[in-house]
Amino acid sequence: METKLLTQHVGDPQQHTMERAIEHGAYQAWQKVLKEIAPADLIQIVKDSGLRGRGGAGFPTGLKWSFVPKDSLKSKYLCCNADESEPGTCKDRVLLEGDPHAVVEGMMIASYAIGCHTAFFYIRGEYDIGQVRMSKAIADAYAKGFLGKNILGSGYDLDIVVHRGGGAYICGEETALLSSLEGDKGLARLKPPFPAVEGLYRCPTIINNVETLANLPHIVVKGAQWFASLGTEKSKGTRIFSVSGHVKNPGNYELELGYSLRDLVYGLAGGILDDRPLKAIIPGGSSTPVLLPDKIDTKLDFESVAAAGSMLGSGAVIVMHEETCIVWVAEILAHFYMHESCGKCTPCRQGTGWIYEILRRIEAGYGKMEDIDTLLDIADNIEGNTICPLGDAAVVPVISTIKLFRDEYVYHIEHGKCKVHSQFKLRTK
Amino acid sequence: MSDFNITVNGRQVPVIKGQTVLQASLAAGIDIPVFCWHPQLVPVGACRICLVEIEKLPKLQVACATIASEGMIVHTDSPKTIKVRQGVLEFILAHHPLDCPTCDKGGECDLQNLTFKYGLDYSRQHEPKHRVIVDANSTFDDLQIGPEIIRNQNRCIHCYRCTRIVDEIAFEDDLGAYQRSYHTEILPPPGREIRNLYSGNIVEYCPVGALTNDDWRYKVRVWLTKQTSVICPHCPDGCNMKLWNFHNKLFRATSRANENIDNGFICDIGRYGYQYVASPDRIKRPMVRRSGELVETSWEEALSLIRKQTDDIKSKLSGSGFFGFIGDIRTNEEIYAFQRLLRRVIGSNNIDHRFHRRRRLTPGEEVSSRGIESDNAEFKDIENADVIVVLGSDLHSENPITSLRVKRAVKRHNAKVILLNPLPTPLGKRAATLEVIYKQGTAAVLLHGLIDAVVDLERFDPSAIKLSAAEISDFRKANAAYAGVRGSEITGVDVTLVARVAEILAAAQNVFILAGSYVERDPLRDSLHLAVANLQSFCKSARKIFLPPDSNSVGAAFFGAEPTVLPGRQSWGKKAIYEDLWHGPIPDAPGKDTIGILEAIDEDEIECGLVFNADPVRLFPDGEYVRSVMEKLKLLVVIDSFMTDTARLADVILPLSTFAEIEGTRVNWEKRMQYSQRAIPPLHESKPGCEIIELLADRLGVKFNQSKPSDVYQEMARFFPTGAPTTYAAIGRDGFLIRSAETNKPGKLAYLRFVAPAIDTEYRFILLVGNADHHRGTLTERNEILMKFTGEPFVGISEADATDLAVSDGDLVKVESKYGRVVGKAMILRDFPSKRVLLPENFGEMSTNILMGRQDKIDMIKLAKM
């Protein structure tokens, strides 16, 4: 059963207009915050609610906000990270197109909490409709007096600037996003110093995901306790899961955290296409390890999925049935990372390319036995040695698929053709 | 001294607070490999080869960017570190082409060295290497991205040192990294080339052979060459360079990183400016004039001719019938020996090295106006200033490394830079907070107006400066004609702009004033110097430097190449010391300066001259006058390396060795004396200056037995401050400073009297001279590489004037003055003030001095299309 908290109004085709959004309760939280809640209390509320970042890392949002130095004389900035490029993920798109005012309101609340007067909205260049709707929503908010100088007489100023990205997955990484926002190439930067202390233009900056911000109005209106009542002990609230792959009803499903993966795949998503047996499932976007069917009963929350050997990540569930060649899956994911690497640090720049080329060779049937060990060694050399987590993410598909499906690799190498394809007598690619 | 210790590989390593692990380890002698780190650039951690293991931290950390904290335990040789290092090298080598046999960097390549030291000796890569193809027909993928720089993208290891140097150090935008992942290419912006003045540095600091330059390309292997340490002779910054030679041929010049001066970056003029040494135009043998033509002859014949003729002239006119000119580019030893030759052997005090001054000064005036001199200051004082005022100087072209220091102050300490110039300059576009363009000749008025504006401000605090209220108010009253709107009318500078500059100055804690060649050439030069001193008095704390025109002008002034002072800046009263030292009499009265000499020749009082590497016919502002005067001389001996305009009029020419063929010391504008080694023995039949002077002295009757520069240095050493090194070997890397005690106490304020020059209705344009891109002075046109950047002279005009005259880029225009005319191709300059023309003075085919008159204050010309 879906818990429609964030997506309750996205079905309404007029939700993106200001009138309809206000009818459905938009900006109530904002007015409440401006009138009644002090920024420090707001941070405490969010901490108490247990909201964790929805971008993939799952860092507690309230804690992140509290890293901003309060006595700093520099301006503080908020960035909303709408550069959603993780393969399999399309949850933010739903919110940007279907309920943009919720996101705008979330940005306002977050800005108020950290004392920011200029917020930036960084949206992936390919999301055309999302950018149009968000820009319109922001313009409407200015018109209504919810943004600008001395908002609703409270003495608080806030401006939101919209910035379109140029089409790079790396700009979803926070330091590369800041580089891109400053006008430079989207190259990752070293951390420390962390963005919360020295970020955009060397000022304290908070970067939050779209979904995280969309939760804030609900937390403010209904209270931290109410929010903490959803979900599990350590993973509170709901998440939008994008289910794709071999399922009958792919799409976005908003669930309370702790929902069982089996119920999601076989229940809401309608089960596997053609009712074939399940082969592998990626629970949180391509940067998370693959799970075997025996983990189908894992609960979808941060701890349980981690205990099962993977990560909740961005909540993109990719389902593969028995006719999927795992080597081919690893190859196309490696191609993605090779293409999206920013090129600053050597291991990721050269290593992702090398991994892709080896996988392509194995998949085409020209592999050698040493290649598997070479792949694992390259992956070991990349992991932990890069500036940003893209390097770590790139090696995850390789390591996890070799660990769990080594026999397929060996078959490719020894026989020069695909095990799955030979088994099912499919047409060769 | 260190603040605390960290442990690296079991050793205790001292750390100064703020240092990174890498800096501390390198200082202690522990080797950590680097590619993308450079001591002068902000660390980026891009190459990942300096990853080290630090206990209690989960992942390996980059040593170049991790600040060392007390109690850190670092391992640079643990198994994990070694494996990762091999992994990074393997990643780089995976797509690095097998170009070592043909790559110019072979033998000095960081990748080669590190692979031998830390890498694996096998490869497990079976995929073909990535290749960026430039030309499908060739097997070599070299792309010319600038006049001198060639890029081979396959070899690039993406350390980004090149783009960072261009961006962070030079403040230029010539080079960038395009695309992402391993397709990243280093290129200039589309449609442009990399041709900024510091572009050679990216070749020197590229760790591999991805960026190479044309002068080293396919010429020689680095292990065959020998290096010598020299000081660059082109400008008074005095950067330290190395010349690389093999079989006595010079192949390249690189930097010799001196933190006092250049921090490891040299400009392209120094880097490629050694080529004139091997130019085919050099004078190879002595020449004498027979029946009107110059013919080659032997040293013996030339010297005997000189002896015979000087004897004749001396018998008629005695010592005062002779003069000597010496160029500022020579070493101190040659200058000292030359003035000694003139004073002791020939008996004349008519010696000078300054060719830009037009107004004749009586000896008394000359001495008293010497009161305004540069303060004692060094490069690092520029960095510590919070406001830098550049007055009358195209700093970017005249002192490129000082300009880099100004940019460094802007980048690291947020210094504000104010330019006050008669024309817009490249530094203005790159690093200036405010750029003020004043009308040529009105700089003193501008400064006085500025002082008035500063005093006028609310925030001006009279107690912070050492002037009394009475002095300030008297000054303001006297200054009223130059303040506010009235001053603006004279200078052409808007009042609000002056007010903004005043704001910045009044708020400054530490001001540094750099005054350059336009101050020297200003018609009100002396008043301008006094105005600068006035400005200094009104600032809380300010230093000023009058940048000397050439590389050893300071040395020439110090070692007596002027008519009214003796070596060591001694006054005429101390002459007995020198007579004692040189075992003989020297003339009683001070001599004549440049213009005095020229006028004396005109009046037949002087008949013989020695011109030592100087070219008054080309430099002195009134070319025709000088030429006619020089032709009057009975004996003109020119000692030079090239056939200059003056040499063409000579009776005897003696070939002189260039900077790379002599050893000696030079003094830069900091008054730092530095030693330059000899790189190659003298070419052709040229001789080093000291040897020529010793031969002449010997032939004319006095033996000093000091034909080697080191001998001359021994004698010069008595004029140095106590404790200074007396042998070349004792001069260390830092050189030493020859300074007198601080001469500039805030003295009385000087008042200005400004008379506007007459307006000529026919000649309506003002003539300004400057340097062309990649040129400085008269020697750069003999370097073929520098001529690739700007190969021919131009006539710089503003857009407004170009439209008026219907002239576009490249059209021939005629520049004419009362005295002469010049024809050149027009070049339209952006943001150039109208009714002015800029001509470069670096090209022999366009003599700018024939347009100038020695009685004129400002040079006016008219412009017409051909």
Added chain:
Amino acid sequence: MFRVLKQIFVAIPIGMFTVLKQAFRKPVTIQYPFEKEPMMPRYRGLHFLERYEDGSERCVCCGLCAASCPADAIYMEPAETEKGERYAKIYEINELRCIFCGFCEEACPEEAIFLGKEYEFADSQRDKFIYTKEDLLVKWPREIPSPVKFIRKDRRVTWENLPEEQKQ
């Protein structure tokens, strides 16, 4: 006395018979210069500079042979062709300095210089022993096929000349 007799009747005849035996054996002497024995395969004689199959020189003037030569017998100056490639403008070996160790052949990365079997190049003047590039290059077109088994047949590996098994 017995000893003397043994000497006379035993040792001396043995010696004489040995002489006679050897006198009728075929001599080992080779009548040089009319007969010439071929040298061993790894014999190091006069150098020669090789070419690719299209005639272009292999030597790129990298300087490794000169650097590795223990007798400092090689001098070279590189230059650039119109195609932008590196080649040796001047390449000289002083065969009198050379000790025929073969280090240059081992050091060469381009399979350009080899030591052949030629040993008959005596002369009467010292300056005739400076062998220039023209003297050292193999003749083109070849009169006899090259004795060298090359690893690299062409300057740059292109798709066409890649061995089949490496194509994907």
